Amino acid sequence: MSLGHDAALTQLRAFLASAGLPFNSRLPPERELSETLGVARPVLRKALAVLEQEGQIWRHVGKGTFVGSRPLDTHADIAAVARRTNPAEVMRTRLLLEPEVAAQAAVGATPAQIQEMRNCIERSRSTESWRQYESWDNRLHRLVAEATHNELLLALLDTLNAVRRTVTWGRLRPDRASPPPDHHSFTEHEEIVAAIEDRDVQRARDSMRRHLEQVERKLLRPQSS
Amino acid sequence: MSLGHDAALTQLRAFLASAGLPFNSRLPPERELSETLGVARPVLRKALAVLEQEGQIWRHVGKGTFVGSRPLDTHADIAAVARRTNPAEVMRTRLLLEPEVAAQAAVGATPAQIQEMRNCIERSRSTESWRQYESWDNRLHRLVAEATHNELLLALLDTLNAVRRTVTWGRLRPDRASPPPDHHSFTEHEEIVAAIEDRDVQRARDSMRRHLEQVERKLLRPQSS
DNA sequence: CGTTGAACCAATGCGTGATTGGTTATCGCG
DNA sequence: CGCGATAACCAATCACGCATTGGTTCAACG
Structure with a gap:
């Protein structure tokens, strides 16, 4: 038949x-x-x-x-996303988002927020462990995100950071050591905040991008000084 | 002891x-x-x-x-974010993300994905209701996101879209009407997909931005034809 | 040339049992 | 009584195997 x-x-x-x-x-x-x-x-x-x-x-x-129609799978679960992604993707996404975030922060940052950013940089310079340093680094980047005054964007960046923290579990640094005083991030952070303080949108965008490119370089080739 | x-x-x-x-x-x-x-x-x-x-x-x-510290379960509470944000923020965030997403899609889209995009456009032209149209529109934008081959970015865009749907839940269009055949999105969508197909990164970025700017204009002044 | 049937693959769901942090009860010892 | 050791139990979770299901391949048949 x-x-x-x-x-x-x-x-x-x-x-x-x-x-x-x-x-x-x-x-x-x-x-x-x-x-x-x-x-x-x-x-x-x-x-x-x-x-x-x-x-x-x-x-x-x-x-x-x-x-019916296929329910779009909301990958909102941090752990699930972290399992599917990888450090390279995280950096690509940060490079996509954060320069523009810095640009918008240069527009909307309040004096109090800028002051808090400087505070973060100062404290990150005098930490005794990488763990403490990363804590201040996280806080600085979140302050920049808050300065955009965009709650949705802030939520997305929080998700991104949660994934980042989860996905970089393989990297283990000796927690005894502390960031060297000439760590590249110090000056880069200061450039970013200075640009935001000057309301220089383009410079904020560029300095954030340069900073993340440096971080990416360190991430992919951790032995290079 | x-x-x-x-x-x-x-x-x-x-x-x-x-x-x-x-x-x-x-x-x-x-x-x-x-x-x-x-x-x-x-x-x-x-x-x-x-x-x-x-x-x-x-x-x-x-x-x-x-x-270490407990992984904060900020499992992207869609409803909470949607309460804090507003349509203008959603559009600002889309304008920040999606043009760059289209650019990266122009790099990584597979022929199958491009074909599926064309399929979406074709079907969106012949829908009988705004609801069906939006379904195909959502699918098209998600296909572009998938074409970046970045699982993390895809998850963030899914979250953004979930928030967007929640935020715009209040405003409902008369579902009996259907999109007019000269709806601006049709040609704009085709431009975007064409740019992706041509692997033209800059054109993909620009056409997506123009499209979203049009959408934003309609959103803020919905009565203007 | 298309259809059929079968086998196989990879992803998913489910159930069972083991593991683990949390809780309670009991005994030993001063 | 007070404190600690020991054991038993609970609920959440995980690991594993097994069946199911959509997707694919292939040989045989008409």
Whole structure:
């Protein structure tokens, strides 16, 4: 019985119409459905592919076939994202976001915020461990984000940072050592804050980008001084 | 041997110092650690509680005890962010992110992804309701994000879109109407995809920015045709 | 040339049992 | 009584194996 795939398609449509399944409900697996409809699996699959193309159903390996439109998988879970990504992607994303964030911070930063940024830099200079340094570094970058006065952007950057902290678990520095006084970030941080203080949008953007490029260089080649 | 809990605490500190465990690494379970240190579990637990209070370690049932600070579960509370932000901020953030996303998509998009983009545009032209149109529009923008091959960036954009949908939940369009055939987004979408297909990074960035600026204009003055 | 049937693959879901931090109870010892 | 050691138990989590499911390949058949 060589039912053409067009015949199988009409038969499948009739089945769905008669079943009257609600949205997001699962319909029988392919093997079972092919037997109920009396068509071979490859033919049934072609018919299902048509319905999927039409947006009437969506399928996923291991889960099944469902009625309605595919729910976009919100990767909001930090740990799940951290598992899929890698340090290189994190840096690419920071380079995409943070220069523009610094630019907008140069527009909206309040004097109090700028003062707090300087405070962070000062304290980061006199830490006794990399761990403390990173704490002040994080706080500085978040202050820049707050200075944009964009709550949504701030939330996105918080998510990014949470992922960053999770994903860089492989890197272990000897916590005994402390950042050297000529650490490149010190002067770079000061350039960024100075640009923000001068309301120099372009310079804020550029200095942040240069800073992150340096960080990226260190990250990919940690042995280079 | 009644070792006071203070003695156990110093012993535990010595153990952690000698072990030199990296951040986010798990240390032995309580039962095992109590045996190696020669102290009873309740006493060890008190010492661990002190370290946890100090922020040096964090614990969770079923997972274990870990070095460092507890990973803050800012699991992107969409609703909370949506309450703090507003449509203008959403558009500012989209304008900050998506042009650069389009640029990177122009670099990494696969032929299959480009074909799928064209498919989205075609289907969005022949929808019968704004709701269906927005569904295809969302899918198109997400395809562009996927084409960057940056899982972290994709997750951030998903969060942004979730917030956007929540924020614009109040304003509903009459769903019986359908997008007019000369809707500005049609040609703009095609420009974006064409630029991506041509691997023209700058043009992809510019066309996406122009598109979003148009969307912003419509959003702020929805009555203007 | 298309259809069929079968086997295989990778991703997912599920159930079972082990592991782990947290809690409670009991006993020993001063 | 007070303090600590020991044990048992609880709930959350994880690790593992196994079945299921969509996706793919391939040989056989008409």
